[in-house]
Amino acid sequence: MRITCVGGGPAGLYFAVLAKLADPGHEVTVLERNPAGVTYGWGVVFWDDLLDDLFRHDPVSARRISDAAYRWDEYEVRAAGKPVTHLAGYGFSLGRHRLLSLLAERAVELGVDVRYSLSSSAEADISDADLVVACDGAGSRIRERDAAHFGAEVETGRNKYIWLGTPHVFRTFTFGFERTTAGWIWFHAYPFADGASTFIVECTPETWTGLGLDRLDGPAGADLLGRIFAGHLGGHPLVDQRAGGGWLNFRRVTNRRWDSGNVALMGDAAHTTHFAIGSGTKLAMQDAMALADAIAGGGDLAAALERYEHRRKAALAPLQKAARASSEWFERMPEYADLPAKRFSYALSNRRGEYPLWRYLLHVTTQRRVPRTALRWALSLRRWSRARRRPSLGGAFRGGAQHFGGPAHVGR
Ligand SMILES: Cc1cc2nc3c(=O)[nH]c(=O)nc-3n(C[C@H](O)[C@H](O)[C@H](O)COP(=O)(O)OP(=O)(O)OC[C@H]3O[C@@H](n4cnc5c(N)ncnc54)[C@H](O)[C@@H]3O)c2cc1C
Numbered sequence: 320m321r322i323t324c325v326g327g328g329p330a331g332l333y334f335a336v337l338a339k340l341a342d343p344g345h346e347v348t349v350l351e352r353n354p355a356g357v358t359y360g361w362g363v364v365f366w367d368d369l370l371d372d373l374f375r376h377d378p379v380s381a382r383r384i385s386d387a388a389y390r391w392d393e394y395e396v397r398a399a400g401k402p403v404t405h406l407a408g409y410g411f412s413l414g415r416h417r418l419l420s421l422l423a424e425r426a427v428e429l430g431v432d433v434r435y436s437l438s439s440s441a442e443a444d445i446s447d448a449d450l451v452v453a454c455d456g457a458g459s460r461i462r463e464r465d466a467a468h469f470g471a472e473v474e475t476g477r478n479k480y481i482w483l484g485t486p487h488v489f490r491t492f493t494f495g496f497e498r499t500t501a502g503w504i505w506f507h508a509y510p511f512a513d514g515a516s517t518f519i520v521e522c523t524p525e526t527w528t529g530l531g532l533d534r535l536d537g538p539a540g541a542d543l544l545g546r547i548f549a550g551h552l553g554g555h556p557l558v559d560q561r562a563g564g565g566w567l568n569f570r571r572v573t574n575r576r577w578d579s580g581n582v583a584l585m586g587d588a589a590h591t592t593h594f595a596i597g598s599g600t601k602l603a604m605q606d607a608m609a610l611a612d613a614i615a616g617g618g619d620l621a622a623a624l625e626r627y628e629h630r631r632k633a634a635l636a637p638l639q640k641a642a643r644a645s646s647e648w649f650e651r652m653p654e655y656a657d658l659p660a661k662r663f664s665y666a667l668s669n670r671r672g673e674y675p676l677w678r679y680l681l682h683v684t685t686q687r688r689v690p691r692t693a694l695r696w697a698l699s700l701r702r703w704s705r706a707r708r709r710p711s712l713g714g715a716f717r718g719g720a721q722h723f724g725g726p727a728h729v730g731r
Pocket residue numbers: 325326327328329330331350351352353358360362363364365437441454455456457460481482519585586587588594597598599600601602603
C-alpha cells in the first residue's frame with residue numbers, strides 16, 4: 320500500500336513507524352512542511368499508560384523514548400499568600416524536539432521516506448497515495464479542503480495562554496499562582512531535560528489586557544512575565560520562541576467524521592484536548608496505534624477507517640470530558656483563590672470533580688513530610704515494577720526525581 324502522512328508531528332511519524340513495522344512492503348512517506356529539527360513548543364508530559372502502549376507496539380522506539388524521558392514524582396502547588404502544598408502523582412516529560420527526532424530516526428531506519436521543508440509539492444504526492452493520513456495539526460489544511468464533509472467544529476477557550484520555556488530546572492511538576500494588580504496569573508511548569516523546563520502561563524483575558532500583555536512583543540512579554548514569576552525562576556529568564564509573542568486561546572477541535580474516501584484524520588487534526596490534562600501527544604500516538612491496527616492484514620480500506628474512527632471516538636470521549644472540566648476550572652480559577660492552601664490545591668487536583676472522599680483525606684495527610692515520603696516510595700515501587708514488566712527496559716533512568724511510582728495521575 321502507498322501511504323502518505325501529511326504532517327511530521329508525533330501522529331504522522333509514529334503512524335509511519337507502525338505501518339512499516341506491520342508490513343515492510345508498504346511505501347510510506349511523511350511530508351512535513353517545516354525543515355528537519357524545527358518545531359514549536361517545549362517539553363510534553365506523559366504517563367505510564369502511554370509507555371505501556373508504546374512498548375506493546377514498538378519496543379525499540381519505546382525504549383528510546385523511555386530512556387530519554389525526564390522523571391518527576393509529585394506535583395507542587397505554589398499559590399501567592401499560601402504555604403506550598405503537594406499533590407500525589409508522578410509522570411514523565413520529554414522535549415517535543417527530542418521526541419520528534421527519535422521518531423523520525425526510527426521511521427527512517429525502517430525505510431520511511433521522511434521529507435521536510437515541503438510546500439506546494441505535497442499536493443502531487445498525495446494524489447497517488449492509497450491512504451492519506453491527515454496529521455497536519457489542529458489547523459489541518461487537508462481537513463479544511465473538505466470541511467463540510469468532516470464537519471469540523473472549533474470552540475475557542477476564554478483564557479489566554481502562552482507556551483514558554485526556561486533554563487530553570489523545576490524540581491518537579493509545579494503549578495504557581497500569582498496575584499497581580501490586574502488579577503490572577505499562573506503557570507504550569509515541569510522539567511523536561513537537563514537545563515530546561517516547560518513554562519505555560521495562563522490568565523483570564525481581563526488580566527491579560529490589564530497587564531498590557533496584549534501590547535508587548537515576544538521578548539518584552541517574556542520579560543514582564545519573568546518579573547511577575549521571578550520568585551519561582553531562580554534568577555533565570557523565560558524564553559518565548561515566537562518573536563511576535565505566542566499568546567493564544569485554546570482551540571477545541573472536534574470532527575463529526577474522521578474519514579473521507581482514502582483520507583483519514585489523525586491527532587490534533589481530528590481532535591484537540593486542552594493542555595490542562597497534558598494528553599494531546601499521547602492521544603495522537605494512540606490514534607496512530609489504532610489506525611495501524613485497523614489496516615493490518617489488508618481488506619477493505621473504508622471498513623478499516625470506520626473501525627478506526629469508532630474505536631478512537633469511544634476511547635476519547637471520557638478524556639474530552641475531563642479536558643473540558645479541567646479547562647473550565649482554570650477559567651473559574653479566581654473563584655477558588657481565597658480557599659485555604661490545602662483546599663485550594665485539592666480543588667485544583669479534583670478539578671474534574673471525580674474523586675471519592677478518601678482522596679481528600681489522603682491529600683490532607685500527605686501534606687506532612689513523613690506520610691508524603693512514604694507515599695512517594697510506595698508509588699516509586701509500583702512504577703519500578705511496572706517498568707520491569709515492559710520488554711527489555713533495562714533501568715537506565717535519568718532525571719532529577721529518581722523515584723519511579725504512581726497511581727492514576729491527577730493530570731496537569
Ligand atoms: C501549550 C501546550 C502544551 C501541551 N502539552 C502537552 C503535554 O504536556 N502532553 C501532551 O501529550 N500533549 C501536549 N500538548 C498537545 C500536543 O502538543 C499535541 O496534541 C500534539 O502535538 C498533536 O500531535 P499531532 O502530530 O497531531 O500534531 P502536531 O504536533 O501539531 O504536528 C503537526 C505537524 O504537521 C505539520 N504541518 C502542518 N501543516 C502542514 C502541511 N500543510 N503540510 C505538511 N506538514 C504540515 C506541522 O509543521 C507539524 O509538524 C500541548 C499543547 C499545547 C498547546
